[in-house]
Amino acid sequence: MPLLPPALDKLATLLSRLPGVGKRSATRYAFHILGQPEEFARSLASALEELVTHVRFCVDCHALTEHEQCDICRDLSRDRTLVCVVETASDLVAVEQTGAFCGLYHVLHGVLAPLKGIGPGQLRLANLEARLAAVGAREVILATSTDVEGEATALYLAKRLAPLPLTVSRIATGVPMGGELEYLDQNTLSRALSGRRAFEG
Amino acid sequence: MHLVALGAEHFRNLATFRLAPHRRFNILEGKNGQGKTNLLEAVFLLSAFRSFRDARNRELVSWSEEATTVYGEIVRRDIARTVEVTVSAKGKRVALDGKNITRLPDELAHLNVVLFGPDDLSLTKAGPQLRRRFIDRAAYAVWPDYVTGLRRYAEALKNRNELLRQAAAGGLDVGVIQAFEHALVQHGARVVQRRLQFLKSFQPHFDRVFDHITAGALKGGIAYRGFKGLSKDADLAALEAGYAQALDEARATDMRRGFTSVGPHSDDLLFHINKRSARVYASQGQHRAFVLALKIAELHRIHEAIGVYPVFLLDDVSSELDEERNAQLMSYLDQAGGQVFITTTDRRFIHVASDARVYRVADGVISAE
Numbered sequence: 330m331p332l333l334p335p336a337l338d339k340l341a342t343l344l345s346r347l348p349g350v351g352k353r354s355a356t357r358y359a360f361h362i363l364g365q366p367e368e369f370a371r372s373l374a375s376a377l378e379e380l381v382t383h384v385r386f387c388v389d390c391h392a393l394t395e396h397e398q399c400d401i402c403r404d405l406s407r408d409r410t411l412v413c414v415v416e417t418a419s420d421l422v423a424v425e426q427t428g429a430f431c432g433l434y435h436v437l438h439g440v441l442a443p444l445k446g447i448g449p450g451q452l453r454l455a456n457l458e459a460r461l462a463a464v465g466a467r468e469v470i471l472a473t474s475t476d477v478e479g480e481a482t483a484l485y486l487a488k489r490l491a492p493l494p495l496t497v498s499r500i501a502t503g504v505p506m507g508g509e510l511e512y513l514d515q516n517t518l519s520r521a522l523s524g525r526r527a528f529e530g
Numbered sequence: 531m532h533l534v535a536l537g538a539e540h541f542r543n544l545a546t547f548r549l550a551p552h553r554r555f556n557i558l559e560g561k562n563g564q565g566k567t568n569l570l571e572a573v574f575l576l577s578a579f580r581s582f583r584d585a586r587n588r589e590l591v592s593w594s595e596e597a598t599t600v601y602g603e604i605v606r607r608d609i610a611r612t613v614e615v616t617v618s619a620k621g622k623r624v625a626l627d628g629k630n631i632t633r634l635p636d637e638l639a640h641l642n643v644v645l646f647g648p649d650d651l652s653l654t655k656a657g658p659q660l661r662r663r664f665i666d667r668a669a670y671a672v673w674p675d676y677v678t679g680l681r682r683y684a685e686a687l688k689n690r691n692e693l694l695r696q697a698a699a700g701g702l703d704v705g706v707i708q709a710f711e712h713a714l715v716q717h718g719a720r721v722v723q724r725r726l727q728f729l730k731s732f733q734p735h736f737d738r739v740f741d742h743i744t745a746g747a748l749k750g751g752i753a754y755r756g757f758k759g760l761s762k763d764a765d766l767a768a769l770e771a772g773y774a775q776a777l778d779e780a781r782a783t784d785m786r787r788g789f790t791s792v793g794p795h796s797d798d799l800l801f802h803i804n805k806r807s808a809r810v811y812a813s814q815g816q817h818r819a820f821v822l823a824l825k826i827a828e829l830h831r832i833h834e835a836i837g838v839y840p841v842f843l844l845d846d847v848s849s850e851l852d853e854e855r856n857a858q859l860m861s862y863l864d865q866a867g868g869q870v871f872i873t874t875t876d877r878r879f880i881h882v883a884s885d886a887r888v889y890r891v892a893d894g895v896i897s898a899e
C-alpha cells in the first residue's frame with residue numbers, strides 16, 4: 330500500500346464502504362475529487378451535510394422526506410384506504426413511478442433476515458397497526474420482493490395483520506423469481522400491482 | 531452438444547493449452563499425477579462454474595499465479611457459444627458469448643456435462659450426500675430451473691436453522707419462525723416433487739440398461755426416502771402437508787440440536803437389487819454394475835430431455851471396472867454418439883470403435899498425437 334496523506338486515505342476508506350466500491354476504486358475517486366477545482370469538493374461536502382441535516386424519515390410511513398411528514402402522507406388527494414408496504418425507499422420510488430398506485434405507503438427499511446440478525450424489532454413496524462387504524466385503511470398490499478426473505482416477511486405481516494378488519498393482499502407473482510422491485514420495468518411492476526391477490530397463507 | 535475448442539491458462543498444473551477436441555472420443559493418456567483429471571476439472575468448470583472436487587477458488591489457480599482462465603466453445607445443434615471462466619482467490623467471473631454475467635441466470639444450461647469418476651464408484655455404498663448430488667445434478671440437466679428451487683430451499687433452511695438456535699437461546703418469535711418454515715415447506719415440497727418426477731422418468735432408462743448389463747440376471751430398483759409417510763405418488767399439496775407435519779414433529783428435537791433434521795437436504799435414494807438393499811448385500815461386481823447403469827441411464831435421460839447427448843467425462847474408471855463392464859460401457863458410449871473425454875494411464879484399457887484422438891498428458895503439458 331503506497332503511503333497516502335492521512336486525509337486522502339481517510340476519504341478513500343470512507344468511500345470504500347459504499348456498495349460495489351473496493352479500496353482501489355475508492356482511492357481513485359479520492360484522487361479524482363482532489364484533482365477537481367476546489368469548488369467541487371466543497372459542494373460535495375455541503376451536499377452531504379444537507380443530506381444528513383435535512384433528510385429524515387417520515388414519522389408515519391418512514392419514507393424519506395425533508396419534513397416531519399412526507400409529501401405523500403400529507404397529500405389529501407391520495408387514497409387513504411390503501412396502504413402499500415415496501416422494503417426500501419427506492420422501492421417506493423419504483424412503485425410511485427408506475428403511476429398505477431395512488432394510496433399511501435409504509436417503508437420497512439429491510440426484510441426479516443435471521444441470518445443478518447434482522448427481526449421484526451429491526452424493521453420500522455412499531456407504528457404499523459396504529460397507523461392503519463388511524464388512516465382507516467381497508468387494504469394493505471404487501472409489495473416486498475419475491476425472494477425467500479421477502480416472501481417470509483410478507484407472510485409474517487399477513488399473519489400479524491390478520492386480526493385487523495382489512496384485506497391483506499400480495500403483489501402478483503408476475504414479478505420474476507428473485508426479482509427486486511427496483512429493477513423491474515414499470516409495466517411489469519404495474520401489472521404485479523393490479524394483479525395482486527388476497528393473501529392465503 | 532460438444533466442445534469444438536477448449537483452452538486454459540494457469541489452471542492447476544496445466545501448461546497453457548488450446549485444443550480442438552475430437553467430436554467423439556478424446557483419450558487423455560498419461561502417468562499418475564500428470565494433470566489428466568485437472569483437464570476434466572477444467573471442462574466441468576465451464577459447465578457448473580465450480581470444481582467437482584469441491585476445490586476452493588485458489589486451489590484451481592497454478593501455484594505461482596494469481597488467476598486462471600478456462601475457455602470453451604460449445605456447439606449445440608449448429609449454434610456455437612463461447613464461455614470463459616476466470617477464477618482467482620477473490621472469486622469467479624463468467625463471460626458468455628463475450629458478455630460478463632454478473633448474476634448467474636436461473637436457467638443457465640449452456641453446457642451439459644456428466645462426470646463419471648472414481649467417487650461415483652462408491653455411489654451405492656457411501657453416505658447419502660453423493661446420491662443427493664447425483665439426482666440433483668441430473669434433475670438440473672433435465673429442468674434447468676430446478677436449481678432455483680434448490681437454492682431457495684437452501685436459503686430458507688439456513689434461516690430456519692438460525693432461528694432454531696436463536697430460539698434455543700431464548701429468542702423465540704413464533705411468527706418469524708412460522709414464516710420461514712412456510713418458505714421451507716413450499717420450496718422443500720417442490721424439490722421433493724421434482725426428484726420424484728425425475729425418478730419416475732429415470733427408472734425405465736435405468737431398468738433397460740441394468741437389465742442389459744446384467745444380461746437379465748438381476749432386477750434393480752430405486753426408491754426415494756424422504757419424510758415419514760412420503761408417498762411417491764403424492765401431489766404437491768400432499769407433499770407440502772406431509773413435510774409441514776414432519777417439521778412440526780421434529781421441531782422440539784431440532785431446537786435442541788440447532789438444525790433441521792427433516793427435508794430434502796437429508797433425504798436419500800435407496801438402491802435395491804432383487805428387492806434387497808444394494809448397500810447392504812451387493813457384491814463388488816454388483817455395485818459396479820449398478821453404478822454403471824446409473825451413469826449410462828443418466829446420459830439417456832438427459833438426451834431424452836434436451837435432444838442431444840451431454841459431454842461425458844470419464845475419469846480413470848476403466849482401470850477400476852472389470853473387462854466385461856468396461857466393454858459394456860465403451861459399447862454404450864460408441865452407440866450413443868456424444869462427445870467423450872476419457873483419462874487413462876494406458877490407452878489399451880480403452881476399446882472404442884469410433885474415431886478417437888489421443889492426447890498425451892505429461893507434467894502438465896498436453897500434446898495431441
Ligand SMILES: Nc1ncnc2c1ncn2[C@@H]1O[C@H](COP(=O)(O)OP(=O)(O)OP(=O)(O)O)[C@@H](O)[C@H]1O
Pocket residue numbers: 541542543544560561562563564565566567568569588589590591592593594846873875891
Ligand atoms: N493449483 C495447482 N498448481 C500447480 N499444480 C497443481 C495444482 N493443483 C494440483 N496440482 C498438481 O497437479 C498434478 C496432477 O493432478 P491430476 O489430479 O490431474 O493428476 P492425474 O493425471 O489425474 O493423475 P492420476 O492418474 O494419479 O489420477 C498433481 O501432482 C498436483 O500436485
Ligand SMILES: [Mg+2]
Pocket residue numbers: 566567568845846873
Ligand atoms: Mg486423476
Ligand SMILES: [Zn+2]
Pocket residue numbers: 387388389390391392398399400401402403
Ligand atoms: Zn409518509
